[in-house]
Amino acid sequence: MVKQYYAWCKESKQAGKKVVWTVGLGPNELLHAFGLVPIFLEQYSIVMAGRHQVTRYLEMAENLGFSRDSCSYHRALIGYALEPDELMIPRPDLVLTTATPCDSSSKSFINVVTRLGIPYYYLDIPFNCAEGAGDTHQFDYVEEQLKELVSFLEKETGVSLTSERLGEAVGLANRANDLWAKINDLRKAVPCPMTAADEMGLAYPLFQLPGTEQAVQFYERVLAEVGERVRKGEGAIANERYRILWLGPAAWYHLRLLNYVEDYGGVLVKSDFDYLTHGWIDPKNPLRGIGEKMISGFLNGVVGNRIQLARRFVQEYRINGVIAFSHFGCRQYGGGQRAVKDALFEEFGIPTLILEGDNIDERNYADDQVRSRIEDFISLMM
Amino acid sequence: MITVGIDIGALNAKAVVMKDGTIISWSILTTGDEGAVVAQKVFHAALENVQISPKDVDQIASTGYGKETVLFAQRQVPDMVCQAKGSRWFLPSGRTFIDIGAETSRAIRLDGRGKVVDFAVNDKCASGTGLFLETMAKALEVPLADMGRLASLSKGPVAISSMCAVFAESEVVSHIHQKVSKSDILAGIHQSVAQRVLGLLDKIGIEGDVGISGGVARNGGVVKAIEERIGLPIFVPEEPQIVEAVGCALFVAEVA
Numbered sequence: 204m205v206k207q208y209y210a211w212c213k214e215s216k217q218a219g220k221k222v223v224w225t226v227g228l229g230p231n232e233l234l235h236a237f238g239l240v241p242i243f244l245e246q247y248s249i250v251m252a253g254r255h256q257v258t259r260y261l262e263m264a265e266n267l268g269f270s271r272d273s274c275s276y277h278r279a280l281i282g283y284a285l286e287p288d289e290l291m292i293p294r295p296d297l298v299l300t301t302a303t304p305c306d307s308s309s310k311s312f313i314n315v316v317t318r319l320g321i322p323y324y325y326l327d328i329p330f331n332c333a334e335g336a337g338d339t340h341q342f343d344y345v346e347e348q349l350k351e352l353v354s355f356l357e358k359e360t361g362v363s364l365t366s367e368r369l370g371e372a373v374g375l376a377n378r379a380n381d382l383w384a385k386i387n388d389l390r391k392a393v394p395c396p397m398t399a400a401d402e403m404g405l406a407y408p409l410f411q412l413p414g415t416e417q418a419v420q421f422y423e424r425v426l427a428e429v430g431e432r433v434r435k436g437e438g439a440i441a442n443e444r445y446r447i448l449w450l451g452p453a454a455w456y457h458l459r460l461l462n463y464v465e466d467y468g469g470v471l472v473k474s475d476f477d478y479l480t481h482g483w484i485d486p487k488n489p490l491r492g493i494g495e496k497m498i499s500g501f502l503n504g505v506v507g508n509r510i511q512l513a514r515r516f517v518q519e520y521r522i523n524g525v526i527a528f529s530h531f532g533c534r535q536y537g538g539g540q541r542a543v544k545d546a547l548f549e550e551f552g553i554p555t556l557i558l559e560g561d562n563i564d565e566r567n568y569a570d571d572q573v574r575s576r577i578e579d580f581i582s583l584m585m
Numbered sequence: 586m587i588t589v590g591i592d593i594g595a596l597n598a599k600a601v602v603m604k605d606g607t608i609i610s611w612s613i614l615t616t617g618d619e620g621a622v623v624a625q626k627v628f629h630a631a632l633e634n635v636q637i638s639p640k641d642v643d644q645i646a647s648t649g650y651g652k653e654t655v656l657f658a659q660r661q662v663p664d665m666v667c668q669a670k671g672s673r674w675f676l677p678s679g680r681t682f683i684d685i686g687a688e689t690s691r692a693i694r695l696d697g698r699g700k701v702v703d704f705a706v707n708d709k710c711a712s713g714t715g716l717f718l719e720t721m722a723k724a725l726e727v728p729l730a731d732m733g734r735l736a737s738l739s740k741g742p743v744a745i746s747s748m749c750a751v752f753a754e755s756e757v758v759s760h761i762h763q764k765v766s767k768s769d770i771l772a773g774i775h776q777s778v779a780q781r782v783l784g785l786l787d788k789i790g791i792e793g794d795v796g797i798s799g800g801v802a803r804n805g806g807v808v809k810a811i812e813e814r815i816g817l818p819i820f821v822p823e824e825p826q827i828v829e830a831v832g833c834a835l836f837v838a839e840v841a
Contacts, residue, residue, distance in 0.1 A: 548703075575689075575706075578665075579691075579706065583701050
């Protein structure tokens with residue numbers, strides 16, 4: 204599906220459509236409504252890391268003076284901007300960046316924009332300072348920006364966005380979202396029918412393709428397949444003993460890591476990865492709804508929201524232990540993990556392993572150490 | 586029941602023979618290149634001490650970095666489980682235990698029943714472990730066994746501030762060139778190890794009596810430096826290197 208999408212991106216560029224380099228938590232449904240070609244750059248880095256091809260771009264950014272201690276996703280995209288015509292994805296015509304999940308993306312995208320001399324829009328998403336969904340002032344603030352973004356995109360594309368077209372895209376995004384929610388419901392079954400490793404791949408359309416028919420059709424198929432497994436009582440592993448929650452994205456260059464717990468009868472039943480972008484949009488007020496979804500994301504706010512989400516997963520998915528992958532250089536994920544760990548231990552008495560590593564930079568990865576940490580962690584549940 | 590626990594560490598291989606919960610023999614050898622070969626050697630050496638034949642052994646289990654190389658073991662036991670079990674055997678009142686091996690230092694906290702509730706391990710860097718101390722001993726041309734005694738003569742420890750084992754060695758060399766006494770440098774090295782261990786203990790929180798195991802526990806200077814930092818006495822078993830092998834032999838006796 205990713206391959207097909209990138210091929211479509213290249214064809215669309217050749218056919219004269221405008222390509223937008225953007226972030227995973229941007230308003231991608233709005234970009235699809237415009238008939239633009241959005242490319243979620245972190246996803247591209249995930250693909251490149253999986254193919255062990257991202258290091259070259261990290262080194263290019265490092266040679267410019269960017270520290271190896273900074274977030275590798277951002278270093279990678281700075282590298283891509285230096286060689287935009289060598290990539291599997293087309294050169295961008297526009298950039299759309301946001302302050303969520305991290306404000307550093309705006310800074311690193313500035314490098315792309317200045318190097319390539321292209322227009323950009325920065326969507327300033329305010330930090331959600333209270334537990335819950337955000338407040339009216341924040342929704343007003345983002346709605347105004349989204350209106351401005353629509354004008355910007357109309358000017359750049361020469362296309363006027365009709366309310367029908369936006370309504371259609373939001374309707375499709377909501378349908379994909381509802382299907383995903385049903386899949387998640389089915390995943391509460393014991394034994395676990397679909398692991399967090401599956402989720403990491405299958406959640407891709409939620410990020411990249413909200414507002415498209417493809418996403419809806421894809422999740423209809425996934426729902427049917429997961430439903431079938433649950434009906435047959437088929438588990439991802441035989442003799443499931445420990446049900447584990449995974450927090451954060453994975454080490455994309457070494458996905459086997461997500462299976463290590465299986466050697467001990469553990470299975471990663473759920474992650475919070477999908478919830479980075481999983482959310483419903485009010486179809487009656489689509490622009491405001493898109494803003495609400497972005498503000499209310501669990502990573503765009505106080506740690507209490509993350510604790511609440513993890514608590515919910517622990518209860519609904521009958522979790523025995525948690526692995527929190529802490530991406531080097533990430534202030535959003537890493538910062539609150541201790542608080543999540545302490546809250547879950549206090550309430551449920553379950554252990555959390557905070558596993559430090561990098562999502563895409565494999566140069567710091569030591570497999571023996573990671574295996575040994577996972578074995579120690581499993582010992583806590585024995 | 587006779588059980589044998591074999592702990593193949595990064596530097597040393599240990600085997601402990603237990604009979605009905607009592608240690609009757611042990612052996613320690615250098616691991617070398619071939620885990621499978623040393624596993625056989627250390628196993629037989631421990632049995633020969635008490636003239637027990639391998640066929641009289643009821644259960645054999647392995648643990649440690651090279652546990653998979655012990656092909657004749659009936660069971661592999663996670664390192665941390667062995668640390669917890671072995672440590673409690675030596676110090677039943679203990680709730681917080683530190684293990685400093687050649688490449689790994691780990692702190693664990695147990696509940697009242699001996700179950701591990703939290704742990705912390707050194708990541709990425711060997712600073713603060715046995716190999717770090719060996720490197721420092723070589724740089725200072727001091728026998729490993731004399732490090733603790735020499736450090737106790739220190740009049741004022743120097744600071745070893747580097748986060749990296751290799752850079753810390755450069756720091757030590759620079760202190761040597763500045764004619765700082767070996768005792769003061771050693772005391773500084775021990776404090777830097779203690780600082781690392783304190784970081785692990787801070788992550789898990791100290792509760793109850795504290796014990797230490799692993800080869801580094803034989804260095805009195807390190808133990809003293811940690812005791813000073815935490816303000817508590819630390820129990821050191823007579824042979825701290827065999828603690829995980831003891832835990833391994835105990836574990837397999839329980840589950841057999």
